[in-house]
Amino acid sequence: MASIKDVAAAAGVSVATVSRVLNDHPSVSADARTRVRAAVEELGYRPNVVARSLRTDETRTLGLVISDVVNPYFADLARSVEEEARALGYSVIIGNADERPDLQDHHVRTLLDRRIDGLLVSPTDGGSPLMLNAAREGTPMVFVDRWIPGVDVPVVRADGRAAVHDLVAHLHALGHRRLAIIAGPAATTTGSERVEAFRAALGEYGLPLPDAYTGQGDFQAESGRRATERFLDLAEPPEVVFAADNLMALGALDAIRARGLRIPDDIALAAFDDIPWFTHTDPAITAISQPTAELGRSAVRALVDRVEGRTARSVTLPARLVVRRSCGEPSAAHSPTARPSSPRRSTP
Amino acid sequence: MASIKDVAAAAGVSVATVSRVLNDHPSVSADARTRVRAAVEELGYRPNVVARSLRTDETRTLGLVISDVVNPYFADLARSVEEEARALGYSVIIGNADERPDLQDHHVRTLLDRRIDGLLVSPTDGGSPLMLNAAREGTPMVFVDRWIPGVDVPVVRADGRAAVHDLVAHLHALGHRRLAIIAGPAATTTGSERVEAFRAALGEYGLPLPDAYTGQGDFQAESGRRATERFLDLAEPPEVVFAADNLMALGALDAIRARGLRIPDDIALAAFDDIPWFTHTDPAITAISQPTAELGRSAVRALVDRVEGRTARSVTLPARLVVRRSCGEPSAAHSPTARPSSPRRSTP
DNA sequence: CTGAAAGCGCTTACAG
DNA sequence: CTGAAAGCGCTTACAG
Numbered sequence: 001m002a003s004i005k006d007v008a009a010a011a012g013v014s015v016a017t018v019s020r021v022l023n024d025h026p027s028v029s030a031d032a033r034t035r036v037r038a039a040v041e042e043l044g045y046r047p048n049v050v051a052r053s054l055r056t057d058e059t060r061t062l063g064l065v066i067s068d069v070v071n072p073y074f075a076d077l078a079r080s081v082e083e084e085a086r087a088l089g090y091s092v093i094i095g096n097a098d099e100r101p102d103l104q105d106h107h108v109r110t111l112l113d114r115r116i117d118g119l120l121v122s123p124t125d126g127g128s129p130l131m132l133n134a135a136r137e138g139t140p141m142v143f144v145d146r147w148i149p150g151v152d153v154p155v156v157r158a159d160g161r162a163a164v165h166d167l168v169a170h171l172h173a174l175g176h177r178r179l180a181i182i183a184g185p186a187a188t189t190t191g192s193e194r195v196e197a198f199r200a201a202l203g204e205y206g207l208p209l210p211d212a213y214t215g216q217g218d219f220q221a222e223s224g225r226r227a228t229e230r231f232l233d234l235a236e237p238p239e240v241v242f243a244a245d246n247l248m249a250l251g252a253l254d255a256i257r258a259r260g261l262r263i264p265d266d267i268a269l270a271a272f273d274d275i276p277w278f279t280h281t282d283p284a285i286t287a288i289s290q291p292t293a294e295l296g297r298s299a300v301r302a303l304v305d306r307v308e309g310r311t312a313r314s315v316t317l318p319a320r321l322v323v324r325r326s327c328g329e330p331s332a333a334h335s336p337t338a339r340p341s342s343p344r345r346s347t348p
Numbered sequence: 349m350a351s352i353k354d355v356a357a358a359a360g361v362s363v364a365t366v367s368r369v370l371n372d373h374p375s376v377s378a379d380a381r382t383r384v385r386a387a388v389e390e391l392g393y394r395p396n397v398v399a400r401s402l403r404t405d406e407t408r409t410l411g412l413v414i415s416d417v418v419n420p421y422f423a424d425l426a427r428s429v430e431e432e433a434r435a436l437g438y439s440v441i442i443g444n445a446d447e448r449p450d451l452q453d454h455h456v457r458t459l460l461d462r463r464i465d466g467l468l469v470s471p472t473d474g475g476s477p478l479m480l481n482a483a484r485e486g487t488p489m490v491f492v493d494r495w496i497p498g499v500d501v502p503v504v505r506a507d508g509r510a511a512v513h514d515l516v517a518h519l520h521a522l523g524h525r526r527l528a529i530i531a532g533p534a535a536t537t538t539g540s541e542r543v544e545a546f547r548a549a550l551g552e553y554g555l556p557l558p559d560a561y562t563g564q565g566d567f568q569a570e571s572g573r574r575a576t577e578r579f580l581d582l583a584e585p586p587e588v589v590f591a592a593d594n595l596m597a598l599g600a601l602d603a604i605r606a607r608g609l610r611i612p613d614d615i616a617l618a619a620f621d622d623i624p625w626f627t628h629t630d631p632a633i634t635a636i637s638q639p640t641a642e643l644g645r646s647a648v649r650a651l652v653d654r655v656e657g658r659t660a661r662s663v664t665l666p667a668r669l670v671v672r673r674s675c676g677e678p679s680a681a682h683s684p685t686a687r688p689s690s691p692r693r694s695t696p
Numbered sequence: 697c698t699g700a701a702a703g704c705g706c707t708t709a710c711a712g
Numbered sequence: 713c714t715g716a717a718a719g720c721g722c723t724t725a726c727a728g
Contacts, residue, residue, distance in 0.1 A: 003721060014699045019723055027697055044481075049461045050401045051721035054704050059398070075423050082444055091458055093441050096430055110439055113397045133392075221624070253628045276569070280601045282630030351705060362715045367707055375713055399705035402720050 002043040010039035022047055053115065062303060063111035065095040065104055065121040067146075067219065071247055072275045073292060074122070077145065080296030081120060088304050090117070099185075099218055101125040108134065118307040120299055122146045125187040140306040144299040146189045154312045156299040157189075158290040158319040160272060161197045166321040167270055167288060168201035171240055174328040176268060180213035180238035182227040182248045191219070194244045194272055213238050217248045224251025232259060232267075239268060240327060246273040249285065268327040272319075284324035291317045350391040358387035370395055401463065410651060411459035413443040413452055413469040415494075415567065419595050420623045421640060422470070425493065428644030429468060436652050438465070447533075447566055449473040456482065466655040468647055470494045473535040488654035492647040494537045502660045504647040505537075506638040506667040508620060509545045514669040515618055515636060516549035519588055522676040524616060528561035528586035530575040530596045539567070542592045542620055561586050565596045572599025580607060580615075587616060588675060594621040597633065616675040620667075632672035639665045 004022075008015045013032050020028045021036040028036075039045070053059045062085050066074045078094055085092045093116065095107025104124045108131050111119060118140035121131070127148040135141050135153050147155040171179060181198050184191030199209045212234055215227025224243055228251065231237050243249035249271035256267060263269050263283060271278070274289035294317060302312040352370075356363045361380050368376045369384040376384075387393070401407045410433050414422045426442055433440045441464065443455025452472045456479050459467060466488035469479070475496040483489050483501050495503040519527060529546050532539030547557045560582055563575025572591050576599065579585050591597035597619035604615060611617050611631060619626070622637035642665060650660040 005721080015722080016699055016701095016724080017697085020698090023723080025724095029697055032697080046457075046461055048402075048463065048721050050398055050407070050463050051704090052723075053398045054396075054402050054706085054720090055722050055724085057704075069417070070420070070423050070427055072418070072420070072423075075418050075420075079418055079444060079446075086454075091441075091462075093439075096427060098427075106434075109394075113394055114439075115396065115398050250624055250628070257628070276598055277625040277629070280598070280605070280629045281625070282628060353705080363706080364708080364715055364717095365713085368714090371707080373708095377713055380713080396705050399720090400707075402704090402722085403706045403708085405720075 001048075002045045003048070004045075006043055007036065007039045007045050010043060011035040057115075058117055059115050060090050061114070061116045062090050062092045062300070062307075063095065063107075063114075063116040063119045063121075064092050065097055065107050065111070065119070065123075067097050067099050067104075067122055067124050068247075069094065069096045071219070071245070072277075073246060073273045073290070074145075076292045077122075077296045080293040081144075081300055084297040084300040085304075088300065090300075090304065092120075097124045099124050099220060101128065104128070105130055112139065118142070118303045120144050120303055123148050123188065125185070127151065140303060142299050142303040142306065142312065144295060149189070154302050154306070154314045156295055156302055156315045157317070158295060159316045160194060160288055160290075160319040161200075163288040163319040163321045164194065164197040164272075165201040165204075167242070167286070168198065168205065170286070170321065170323060171268070171270070171327055172205050172207075174268075176239045176327070177207060178213070178236065178238045179207065179209070179240045179242065180215065180231050181209070181242045182215040182217045182224050182244055182252065184217060184219045184244045184248075186216075188219075190272075191244065198242060217244065217251075219245045219247060221247045221251035221254070224248025225255045226251070228252040228255035232256075232261075237267070241267060241269050243269070243271045246271055246275050246278075246287075249273075249287075253281065263326050264328045270327055274322055278324065281326075283326050285326040286324045287322050288319050289322050290319045349396075350393045351396070352393075354391055355384065355387045355393050358391060359383040405463075406465055407463050408438050409462070409464045410438050410440045410648070410655075411443065411455075411462075411464040411467045411469075412440050413445055413455045413459070413467070413471075415445050415447050415452075415470055415472050416595075417442065417444045419567070419593070420625075421594060421621045421638070422493075424640045425470075425644045428641040429492075429648055432645040432648040433652075436648065438648075438652065440468075445472045447472050447568055449476065452476070453478055460487065466490070466651045468492050468651055471496050471536065473533070475499065488651060490647050490651040490654065490660060492643060497537070502650050502654070502662045504643055504650055504663045505665075506643060507664050508542060508636055508638075508667040509548075511636040511667040511669045512542065512545040512620075513549040513552075515590070515634070516546065516553065518634070518669065518671055519616070519618070519675055520553050520555075522616075524587045524675070525555060526561070526584065526586045527555065527557070527588045527590065528563065528579050529557070530563040530565045530572050530589060530591045530600065532565060532567045532592045532596075534564075536567075538620075539592065546590060565592065565599075567593045567595060569595045569599035569602070572596030573603045574599070576600040576603035580604075580609075585615070589615060589617050591617070591619045594619055594623050594626075594635075597621075597635075601629065611674050612676045618675055622670055626672065629674075631674050633674040634672045635670050636667050637670050638667045 004015045008018045082092050097104035105128045122145040141153045143155045183195045186192050217223035243252050270286045272288045274287040278285040298315045305312040352363045356366045430440050445452035453476045470493040489501045491503045531543040534540050565571035591600050618634045620636045622635040626633040646663045653660040
């Protein structure tokens with residue numbers, strides 16, 4: 001590969017001049033500038049960003065550690081993060097933690113070793129010493145979706161409290177009284193907050209949230225399946241299962257289907273996170289939708305603010321309830337928007 | 349951040365010795381080794397991989413340019429690629445082309461600028477000069493899923509020919525005669541191959557594939573929706589729509605649902621790519637399943653072989669048909685495995 | 697406006 | 713076994 005020396009030789013100038021042209025430094029004669037440009041073109045020269053980074057101590061790269069790329073919510077988040085970063089002149093390197101703290105640590109370490117300029121993380125747990133240290137020692141960092149309490153790092157997330165309340169109101173109106181939740185890991189904020197919001201909303205309707213109706217999941221499909229099976233094994237199973245993310249909802253669907261039960265007749269289902277497939281499941285799934293793309297963009301903007309020396313602020317965006325049919329049919333009076341011709345297969 | 353100099357000073361040795369310890373070079377005294385190890389620990393020293401890369405001219409990093417992270421198939425592929433790479437001691441940087449040749453080029457360029465050791469790509473088009481040049485000039489490269497004919501690069505992919513044939517046989521047995529396909533971009537191999545396989549299989553049954561039944565999509569949901577609408581507007585619409593990937597199947601579902609049509613009664617649907625949600629749509633979708641994780645692993649192994657100077661071979665794995673209910677109910681005689689209690693909602 | 701030179705943090709042949 | 717030194721490809725204060 002051609003190096004800056006080759007370009008300098010071809011253009012008949014010093015490497016310093018080549019560098020100045022490359023970096024749009026003003027004090028270069030028009031003549032030198034055109035000769036360098038020609039040489040660059042001629043040789044197909046591309047600056048070595050590894051060398052540049054070593055010298056300038058900046059990589060124009062952001063790290064993104066997410067809990068699970070295969071989760072459509074995080075895939076979407078990753079996409080918008082990359083998009084906004086690109087618009088601001090940064091690349092992003094994604095680390096997929098797969099909901100495993102050890103893998104998360106691996107990626108944080110690798111990213112730090114690469115000297116990324118800033119780190120976006122959606123923590124899988126309460127934070128390893130490595131991550132907490134990095135934050136304390138001033139690595140520009142922003143939490144997105146999930147965060148770690150007590151750490152002085154801006155947080156960009158959706159607040160699902162109101163939407164969870166709306167969901168419980170919806171369920172209550174449909175006559176449901178025995179409501180269960182499949183929670184995420186208590187070590188994650190989204191894991192605990194969603195249960196708390198659910199419990200609080202139930203409280204307002206005078207409904208309890210017994211331990212037996214609180215399934216412990218890990219945001220992965222398999223845990224949703226297991227938790228749902230335990231619910232169904234109960235002497236008095238819940239009337240509704242609320243999965244705290246879309247993958248656990250998928251697992252719940254698997255479990256329900258395996259028993260040959262019907263939704264919502266035998267059991268109702270709702271999920272946190274909305275994804276395109278929820279429209280097409282049998283029946284369509286009532287879900288709480290997050291402004292995912294906007295979260296990604298805001299998180300990048302906050303991080304880049306920190307990287308470039310400005311101050312970054314936390315951002316909280318609202319989530320909202322999207323009512324579909326998986327919790328039961330609203331009576332006609334309550335649902336002026338129900339589509340009368342909504343297509344359903346009938347069994348012979 | 350502590351540098352190798354700080355470690356050397358703390359351990360009372362030269363930086364050369366520190367480097368040797370770090371790289372497990374044999375000729376270091378046990379004494380020096382322990383002192384260096386202690387200093388590393390003490391200072392929390394992490395080698396600067398940017399500097400190391402500049403010096404050694406290797407980054408232990410692989411680039412992966414995929415067409416769309418939000419496509420569950422590619423998300424899955426990315427996951428297995430990262431997993432295998434990690435096992436072999438490499439990091440991977442993902443570039444998301446979003447099915448756009450310009451974005452693909454952007455990522456290839458960025459990745460090359462970063463001096464990645466090797467490039468895994470699932471090309472969105474016939475290949476830009478940039479990519480073709482890189483391949484010609486010896487950048488270790490492997491194509492995965494899709495490839496570019498005439499370029500001397502190993503290809504790791506699934507062959508869907510037999511599965512498409514099985515699908516057509518299945519459709520024919522169910523009595524369907526008017527079969528349509530939503531193809532991917534003709535510039536991609538998977539775009540053209542799947543239509544060709546479909547056409548060939550139809551031919552064996554004496555069925556034509558009229559132009560009107562060949563929708564042009566781009567592997568994204570929206571194009572599947574539009575193509576399906578055009579099919580439904582036909583004086584004689586097809587009895588079956590075969591979407592060449594899972595996102596276009598999602599779009600097809602949207603279009604079908606918007607018209608209030610029932611699957612498979614009004615129109616049947618099948619898809620290339622199998623994803624977990626296909627089990628839970630209404631009805632479950634018949635699909636062609638690729639060995640995604642194995643494709644990712646094989647691709648990484650092939651690429652690392654090239655990177656480390658061994659020769660890499662192309663790998664072709666079979667895809668297989670997974671029959672579900674979206675193309676019609678097989679008659680009892682043909683489906684000994686049909687679950688009699690399969691749950692379905694009935695309309696009042 | 698321009699170039700020689702120092703230096704970013706490593707690795708590695710070379711000499712001892 | 714060990715260290716001094718060169719060099720990877722850049723950028724940038726410094727001097728002119």
